[in-house]
Amino acid sequence: MTQPEDDIRQALNALIESWNTHDPEQLAASFTQDAQFTDVMGHAAEGRAALARLHVMPFARLFNSAELEVEQAPIKLVSDEVASVNLRWPLRGGATPQGAPLPPRAGVMHVVVVRRENRWWPTIPITPHLLRARA
Template sequence: MNATQQTDPNADLSAIRAVFGDLSDTWGRGDAAGFAALFTQDAQYTTNFGLTLQGRAQIEQGHRYVFEGPHRSAELVLLFGEEPQIRLVRPDVAIVLIGGGTSDGGEVSSRENSTRSTLTYVMLREPTGWRISMFQNTRRTPIPA
């Protein structure tokens, strides 16, 4: 994008929010290819336990395992009633913080071993739309007493 091109920040915010709907939809269908397609070819995806998947192919392969195994019936839950924090740092780059986790019953567990996380995304505007370039999943844990 060059300096003379104008963008509509409201349209960008709507398009970015739509990506999160697509993430939930593809997760719900167990669609690893569709889920991975929301990421750039060279994306980096870091799980809550520190494993980093490099590139769309690894993201797809890793999520195929997740969808067929440990989270087969899980639902991706985003927001927790919170608004995502979206910061357009340039017209073609956004940083997004959002609450999220997985659930087997529509509500993210409040157990000690909860899947509640703060999810950090770096998103890039590509010719095909907004895509996720980098993802970091950080587990929400109480501060030890």
């Protein structure tokens, strides 16, 4: 693995760790200021403040005890400043809005990562759909 790939993986790990805190502000801080986020339901947010607002209800009700992981994250360096990552994730511990447990599920998040301020930052994550529920 190359140094940029190691640094990108570090940024992605920080993203997953921040998601697992269930703190919308901490999650938003792991992205660029001008991030454009699209979730699995197609809801979009632009900028850290909007990204944090988008996650208030899900973290409070749906994912407050959920754990997100990374199964696989192939990295394609587009340039010295831009990379594309297809991050495969499993999720355990989600709940319905009524509080009933959901089965584990998995999906793919496509993430554009950029190099700014001497580090790599996720800037455009898109989770187009769930791949499957897991038994």
